[in-house]
Amino acid sequence: MWPVRFCVLILILAASTLFAQHQYTQSEIEAGKQQYAANCTRCHGPDGDALANADIGHGKFRRATSDDELVRIIRNGVPETTMAAANNISEPNAATIVAYLRSMAATAAASAALPPGNATRGKTVFEGKGGCASCHRVGDNGSRVGPDLSQIGGARRMVEIQRSILEPDAEVVPANRTFRVITRDGATITGRLLNQDSFTIQLLDSKEQLRSFSKSNLREYAFVNNSPMPSYRDKLSSQELADVVSYLASLKGLIP
Ligand code: HEC
Ligand code: HEC
Known part of the structure; x- marks a missing residue:
């Protein structure tokens, strides 16, 4: 049968x-x-x-x-x-x-809706007005709080980069998820999960400090769904957005 x-x-x-x-x-x-x-x-x-x-x-x-x-x-x-x-x-x-x-x-039409971008101007927005380097690293510059973007242009489509900037929560790559622990005395610490084993958890917290916790001292620990990155929908003009997207698309891990 x-x-x-x-x-x-x-x-x-x-x-x-x-x-x-x-x-x-x-x-x-x-x-x-x-x-x-x-x-x-x-x-x-x-x-x-x-x-x-x-x-x-x-x-x-x-x-x-x-x-x-x-x-x-x-x-x-x-x-x-x-x-x-x-x-x-x-x-x-x-x-x-x-x-x-x-x-x-x-x-592909979504990125076509932006004006043509200029990568050099985008770098200026990234390091200046956008404040992106306070969380992201490109080459030897910037912070390790968010993902390293040195090779983002070799890995992600322009529409995906654009969406990450406008709607950070829409799609978070699993490796980039934020981890949160709550200690027995009620302190909440979030960051990037570096390592965990049966007994301990290691995080890089939002101030770039390495923190280690004993699971037995934690009330809760888990990944959180939303991103700590703010949306830039109302913070960048469409020209600035196009410039930043062009800049990131140009980053392929080569020495600039
Ligand atoms: C407060 C810290 C913070 C700031 C400021 C910030 N980001 Fe992020 N960003 C993150 C974190 C954390 C993630 C990973 C979670 C996610 O995908 O949203 C991320 C993800 C991204 C991604 C997706 C990476 C991937 O691998 O798919 C891009 C692209 C990006 N950010 C670009 C930018 C740009 C451009 C700016 C400035 C205009 C910026 N970010 C500002 C923290 C930040
Ligand atoms: C080693 C490099 C390389 C890899 C890997 C590769 N391609 Fe190609 N692809 C080329 C080159 C070179 C051409 C031909 C360009 C030309 O017409 O002279 C081509 C042509 C094509 C075409 C025909 C384009 C047209 O206009 O008719 C398609 C479709 C295509 N590739 C799809 C793919 C897909 C899908 C993959 C992954 C499964 C892939 N290729 C992997 C190098 C590569």
Whole structure:
């Protein structure tokens, strides 16, 4: 009984993906995002536009029109170029990457809504008016309270950077979550979790001090969902925002 029903289910699922070829679910897009980061970002960049003759982030391709053709390019590579066949990427995984490329194109418009940015001016806003360096480090400058942004441009899309600045709580990368402890005598300390074992917790607190706690002395300890970073929606003009986003997008971990 089981196997037959199971096969029918698979057939139905297979048929529905065939018919719904251009409608992707959020979980397919998420899976594709991870595959993209692991296999494609190093050449095509987080926005898909790092190669001058192959912008794959805006939904227009020189070598493909359909999603099937994209799957084939991803798996077979492009002859006579450095894009080799990706034997490790299965067809279903390649399809999730296509889902992600389509979603990238659909959301690229958000950063297009900003005026063109200037990275040099953005650096000035970052270090001055924005006060960003009081929490973030770039190269050898700034604080360790927030994540180090020296390589942010190699890892995140411009729309993601923009969203982090306008809505810090919307999506916090797991590694960047804030940890909070409450001691038995009622003191609350928040910071970045550096390490924990069965008995102790080590935090870098909001003053960049290393703090160690015995779990037995704590009333509570857990990650918190929101970000300590303020939203800059009303603090920066759209030009300043565009400049800061350009500056961060230019940071790829190379010595400036
Ligand atoms: C080693 C570098 C490299 C990697 C890794 C790589 N690509 Fe490419 N990709 C290229 C190059 C180079 C081209 C061809 C540019 C040209 O047309 O001359 C290309 C072309 C393409 C094209 C055709 C573009 C068009 O306009 O038709 C697509 C689509 C594409 N890549 C998607 C991907 C995806 C998705 C991944 C990850 C699974 C990936 N590539 C990984 C270097 C790479
Ligand atoms: C009070 C400290 C603080 C200030 C000030 C601050 N940030 Fe942040 N920022 C954080 C923390 C903590 C996180 C990690 C949690 C999160 O993603 O919101 C973060 C996250 C980010 C991220 C996402 C990083 C990633 O890996 O995805 C970006 C981009 C960013 N900040 C840019 C800025 C910019 C630009 C400014 C100034 C305009 C700024 N921040 C000001 C604390 C701060």
